[in-house]
Amino acid sequence: MNIEEIRQEFPILEREVDGKPLVYFDNAATSQTPLCVVNAITEMYNCHKANVHRGVHTLSQEATDRVEASREKVRAFINAASVQEVIFTRGTTEGINLVASSMGEKIFNGDEIIVTQMEHHSNIVPWQLLGQRKRIRLIVVPVKEDGTLDIEAYEDLFSDSTRFVAISHMSNVLGTVNPVKQMIEIAHAHDVPVLVDGAQAAPHMPVDVQDLDCDFYAFSAHKMYGPTGVGVLYGKKKWLERMTPYQGGGEMISTVSFKNTTWADLPFKFEAGTPDFVGIAALGTAIDYIQSLGMDNIASREQELLEYATARLQEIDGLRIYGTAPHKGAVISFLVNDINSYDMGLLLDKLGFAVRTGHHCAQPLMERYGVTGMIRASFSFYNTHDEIDRFAQAVQRVSAMF
Numbered sequence: 001m002n003i004e005e006i007r008q009e010f011p012i013l014e015r016e017v018d019g020k021p022l023v024y025f026d027n028a029a030t031s032q033t034p035l036c037v038v039n040a041i042t043e044m045y046n047c048h049k050a051n052v053h054r055g056v057h058t059l060s061q062e063a064t065d066r067v068e069a070s071r072e073k074v075r076a077f078i079n080a081a082s083v084q085e086v087i088f089t090r091g092t093t094e095g096i097n098l099v100a101s102s103m104g105e106k107i108f109n110g111d112e113i114i115v116t117q118m119e120h121h122s123n124i125v126p127w128q129l130l131g132q133r134k135r136i137r138l139i140v141v142p143v144k145e146d147g148t149l150d151i152e153a154y155e156d157l158f159s160d161s162t163r164f165v166a167i168s169h170m171s172n173v174l175g176t177v178n179p180v181k182q183m184i185e186i187a188h189a190h191d192v193p194v195l196v197d198g199a200q201a202a203p204h205m206p207v208d209v210q211d212l213d214c215d216f217y218a219f220s221a222h223k224m225y226g227p228t229g230v231g232v233l234y235g236k237k238k239w240l241e242r243m244t245p246y247q248g249g250g251e252m253i254s255t256v257s258f259k260n261t262t263w264a265d266l267p268f269k270f271e272a273g274t275p276d277f278v279g280i281a282a283l284g285t286a287i288d289y290i291q292s293l294g295m296d297n298i299a300s301r302e303q304e305l306l307e308y309a310t311a312r313l314q315e316i317d318g319l320r321i322y323g324t325a326p327h328k329g330a331v332i333s334f335l336v337n338d339i340n341s342y343d344m345g346l347l348l349d350k351l352g353f354a355v356r357t358g359h360h361c362a363q364p365l366m367e368r369y370g371v372t373g374m375i376r377a378s379f380s381f382y383n384t385h386d387e388i389d390r391f392a393q394a395v396q397r398v399s400a401m402f
């Protein structure tokens with residue numbers, strides 16, 4: 001990978017904050033966007049903006065072709081069996097809400113749903129909302145001190161009442177990459193379907209939904225160098241066919257009358273209303289971009305950055321890293337002594353470093369570690385060893401100020 005060349009694709013990395021060069025270490029919240037993706041958005045607005053799947057006119061055909069080409073790129077990217085299994089959403093959050101709402105119809109009073117202690121709020125609250133409509137219980141897989149899941153406990157949590165499992169592929173706080181393939185196998189042995197929250201995994205490692213054998217897989221375009229406001233929900237056809245639509249409106253129907261409405265074929269049954277067709281087309285370009293770099297190259301570059309940053313930060317007195325799992329993505333959450341994460345984040349920002357602070361939308365996990373927040377540095381392939389060196393110095397300098 002030629003990092004100098006790659007960085008030129010991301011003009012934002014050249015900007016300054018408070019007169020200091022920006023060091024962007026908040027990639028797990030949202031990644032930056034390469035020029036090719038920005039150009040794809042501009043081209044859609046300048047040349048092909050028309051509503052999709054509706055018009056016979058040329059512009060509408062062009063926009064539709066671009067959206068459907070993007071769907072095929074997503075299908076290939078995650079190795080889904082069919083484009084009918086690829087639903088465009090607004091993001092991971094909407095994908096999980098869709099499943100909780102539509103699969104929720106098959107979950108009844110007294111049933112149980114297994115989640116983990118490291119879930120993002122997006123994979124907790126939709127199930128709790130379902131729980132308000134039906135008396136279902138969330139059963140929680142504990143996280144061990146090093147940030148790995150207690151898989152033995154997971155196996156023991158299954159009962160005759162278990163109806164669904166919802167787990168993250170990679171934790172946005174600890175970086176832990178969970179053994180989802182093994183967890184899915186265990187769930188399927190109990191005849192229980194599994195949703196995988198892939199928000200943090202899809203941008204950083206190869207994902208093969210057929211090999212994982214997951215029933216649902218949700219992720220967001222904005223974390224994978226794509227546009228904001230677009231996401232993907234993969235669902236196995238056998239489930240999608242049985243589920244009722246999440247929302248009603250244009251394009252998700254076959255026929256409508258005041259007596260009876262019938263649904264469109266998959267995947268359109270789950271895509272009510274005008275989609276973000278500009279963003280969806282640009283997601284296709286983001287996938288082309290990622291593929292041109294190579295997912296394996298991305299993963300190994302980020303592993304190298306993770307190892308280097310871990311070693312540099314561990315040199316700092318009083319610094320504790322949360323999440324030291326052997327299989328981990330390029331995310332480091334930490335605290336120094338009892339310094340408040342927010343206070344430290346503000347000072348780091350003054351020095352040009354963009355990191356995330358606070359509970360990271362994972363309050364139950366914060367509670368697990370007995371803290372209210374952490375500082376998180378999350379890396380992308382375009383980050384450099386020099387940025388990490390400067391970051392380690394800045395953390396040391398800021399810590400000394402408290």
Ligand code: C6P
Nearest residue numbers: 028029091092093120122172199220361
């Ligand atoms: N995590 C972070 O800074 P949306 O907002 O729908 O694109 O993604 C939600 C989501 C779901 N699951 C996981 C594991 C996530 O990390 C996120 C988003 C960001 O960690 C913003 S809170």
